[in-house]
Amino acid sequence: MKKIIIAAIFIASGILNAQENKGVTKIEKGTWNFTTDLSLYNFDQSYDQIKNESSTFLFNITPKLNYFIDDNLSLGFGIGYNYRNIDNIDNNQSLTTQNTNTFSFNSYIKKHYFIASNLSFFLQGEITYQTGKIKNSFQNSSNTLTSDINTFFIGIRPGVSYFLTNKIAIQAYFGSLGYTNDTIKNNSNSLKENQSRFNLNLNPSQLIFGLSYYW
Template sequence: MRTSLTLFLILFTSISFGQNDQDDKEYFSIEKGTWSLEADFSINSRNDDFFNPTFSSDSKDFNFSVSPKIGYAISENLILGLGLGYGYSKSEDENENEQILRTTSSTSNFFAISPFVKKFFPVSEKIAFHLQGETRFAFGKNNFENSDNTERESRNESIFVGIRPGINLSLTKNILLQANFATFGYNYSSGETDGIQNSETNSLSFNFGSSSFIFGMTILL
């Protein structure tokens, strides 16, 4: 949290001084008619083993997600866009206790669509803040089974409406490095198992912690 506050103060100071000199020099600009391409990608694999004379366990997890985005500058420093997302995860667990083996496995798939609008606020020629307003619709399915031949299927849906502030660094005329460092918004989610709804959540939150930091790259065309 202390690191987040320090970064915020540095950024606030930069924008204060930058605004004073903005009229006297060139500043960050994305021209009307520019296309932008972004992509977030992650992959993770983990294997945990534990054993002693009477008990042993083996857990395997694999996660993959990708989220491409495309945008169009409808005016200077204002981008309207659309993002798509897909994620896949699989987990397997084996537990052996007193020579009795029990296994469980689950697979999940989710899809998301997120229209957004992003406004840039120039600080200098190379640096700009942005505010991104977005709506995210996501839905997923999970299949579960174990060694007792028990099978279950669960589905979940979620909606997020909110804003994400961030900062951008122009490496070249066509490449930006960006970082979102907070989220504020409303989230609704619901879930059902075997066709019966069993969960529903509403929340309004502001997150300024490390979990809200998202780094990426933008290509301008």
């Protein structure tokens, strides 16, 4: 899946680069921008000593709209959908599946620094709120446990943006640095679990690609 996505990006780059591109070294004040961010992540892991296996799949899509309040400086807002599936098989060959579905609401400020014609490095300061449900199901059992999850994140994401034309750019975020708070409420007993952390996250699941249109 990853190879197909990367290949599609390069093919699109070649086609769009054939269009007229006078070179972009600044995004002017008053410019609008619409971006769709997309992230796909799949990871399998096994533990030979205890004969456990796990498989993780993540998907995220977030459309965003932002406005440049100054040259190379924009404010924006996005609404996204996030899906996570984790399958665990223990040494008794029992399967546990966890599905998480959330919607996210994101506001941010982004500053571009052009390091070459058509190529900019950017820093995005953001505040994100996610809300949704976690469902745990078990093999050979009809019981399903559900929980409500609410996540708050404030931090910084670095990235790069490359202009294929004067109006179209591709971008990639890599990692994040910030504070995250998760509140999980078990629907069966109303118990709440609160988790807070401040960290630098360089997990490959934090790699996000985007396609942007400027006008």
